[in-house]
Amino acid sequence: MRILSTIFCIDASNYKDAIDSILDSYNHVLKERDGTSVRMYSDLPEYNRLKDELLTVGVEVKELRRVEFSKKEFESALLLALYPAYQDLNPYSEEPDKYFSVSCNECNAYINQTNDLMIRKSSVGNRDFLMSWESELLISSKIKRLFDAHSVTGISYRPVYTKKDIQEIAYQLVPLNELPPLQTKLIPAIDCSNCGFKSYGKSMDSVLSYRIGAWDNYKDLNYTSEYFGEGYFPRRKIIISQLVRQILISAKVRGIRYEPIFI
Structure with a gap:
């Protein structure tokens, strides 16, 4: 590193x-x-x-x-954060309330999902991974089949539709396993005095880390206990096992990047 x-x-x-x-x-x-x-x-x-x-x-x-990070650090990490390289920047205007409810009217953080997402077909294209305007991780049916074939643990899905003809065109990746708090020194981003919601940022030269033994019960798909980001759509980071990384590498899946997690 x-x-x-x-x-x-x-x-x-x-x-x-x-x-x-x-x-x-x-x-x-x-x-x-x-x-x-x-x-x-x-x-x-x-x-x-x-x-x-x-x-x-x-x-x-x-x-x-x-x-x-070095190649050795990528290869030896038990867990890694997963980020899609592409984010859809063409939302359906003024519709966040259609999919999410706010934590409260003070912070206006849309964190509680109430409905399946919709996205323009042109935004999905042939991409296997992308991030929605609302910062949710979306995958293609190809990736879903890949994960199902390898019995990837800690994972669930929500269908993603087009608006024009209500066609299912992708899947929202929903990890089921919450990891303990990070050991990384984080920077407060949202600290709502009304509802208590908190989210964070981190400096670009810091790394994500956990205490030894903190992740003993990790799954192949996990999410951080902390939310990250400001604005309307702070989100938890999605954390994958090395097994998932190797599955994606073997399948020559592109359009994603990884960040090793340290202890």
Whole structure:
């Protein structure tokens, strides 16, 4: 596991020659360079030196950091968070009340599902995984058959329909097993004083982790006890077993990414 930092030079046009000269001397340790923005690993000794040199000549820098996992960490993780690469950004307007009820009228968090989802057929296409506008994980009938064939545990489904002709075109993945609280230090996102609903965020350079023994009763499909995100649709993270990851890899399923869970 390494932290990959993207360093942005602010007001670069005023210091272009100085920035170019400094960055040129670090080309050998940069993972990527795009004009006056660079990517490099934060564990390199040159990482702090580069930032210090830029600050010394008056260049303001900002950073975006994320975790980059090794192949070994992906392969050895018992559990992993699952994220679809594509989210439908074309909702049916002003209809969240059709599918969900709010936790309360203060936080307006639509977390209690009351009806099966509908989605445009064009949004589904040939995708095996996608996230709905409401941040629910949807899968194709191909993936459902795959999970059923391998007797994946801790899983249930809800049908997803089109609106035009009420045709079943996908399935909403609904894990049944709730994991204990995470050990990861989280950032409060929603803390409703009226109903008590809470949701969280986490920094991009932190990892999801549990205490040793906390997940002894995990299933192939699980969800976090914590909700994540702001706005109308905070959601729990879906956590899968290594078995599910291997099933998807063997079937050459694309359009998803994984995040190893640590203890």
